[in-house]
Amino acid sequence: MTKNRLEAFTDGVVAIIITIMVLDLRPPESGNPAALWDLRYTFMAYLVSFLTLAVYWNNHHHLFQIVQRINGAVLWSNLLFLLAISMFPFATSWVGAHHIDSYAPEMLYGLVVLFTNIMFYVLIQCLIKASGTNSEIRKLLGQNYNKPLISIAVNIVAIGLAFIWPPLTIIVDTFLLLLWVVPERRIEIHIQKKI
Template identity: 30%
Template sequence: MKLSVSRLEGFSDGLIAIIITLMVLEIPLPKTITTAELLNFGKSILIFLASFIIVGTQWNRHYHLLDKVDTVSRSFVWKNLIFLCILSLIPLFMKWVLLFPNEVVPALGYAVVYILCDFVLRLLFRSILKENKDNIKFSKNRKTKSSFLRTIIAFDFLIAIIGFSILFPEFSIICFIILPVISSLFNLFIPEKNME
């Protein structure tokens, strides 16, 4: 049974707006106007901006995912809910990073949530193509191979950072935050071309 995509889009857009709102509300205001407090506040703003870019990029990709279809299956709706569930964890892990800015585990959790979110969204792309192969203009190009290669490189880079974090924990925290932002910006400026 096929369902209208408009209700799915409305629900998804509303939930993503709430996720972004929660992220900004998690930024702690400085208690005093000292250099240390202002630096911590600046760090919190940078982590929020990184999270905003990630969520915004995922929303953009989600929009393009549903742009060319009118109906979706019930199975796709559940897969979409799993994607939104993982995406909604970003504010939680952002708060964890803000509470423990010098610890590796919160930053690693933040990166893992991002990678899971990206992975599930890629599965959604495959699912929508499979369900609507007759209704979508399908282009076979090298994009699928390059997308897979990008995913493999990102995982290899993450494993290298985890190994390096044992020696230099401060470096790994920066990478766990920067890697998802760079990957999100890369996806933003080079969108999925599985659908035209």
């Protein structure tokens, strides 16, 4: 089974999700600059979600550069990953509308990030299993690859922080992106050696 259709489908879904998020941004009721300031939390929620989706897409693309084979488990785990990221528009909209007054929107946002992190980890594990015992992905990510597990653990803590101060969940999850902004260096070095 080739990976091209899976990558093209994933790219299309991510593009649609980002488009849905931007379409949810509504202009202010008045032409007064102060009205734009009132929407600052909505814009911040959108920006954080856009960056989060961009980081996931970038890492997904990077990961699939070393993938040679996929199977049914990879297809399903990728679909579950897409299911997780498809919840970002809803969570982003709710956070933007109720930015500080309630912990529930931020908790939901944190749960969406957690679900996405778990599904990305599951996708990596399925790719490793599908690729065989002597594959590039197994050699590069099969051992000592803790980024997904660190993300999951920190994200669980971030969800609990919503009870202390709701924006902490999104703040911690945003800082957690720093772990993923630069895709896995081992993959990058391996690709450079092949060129």
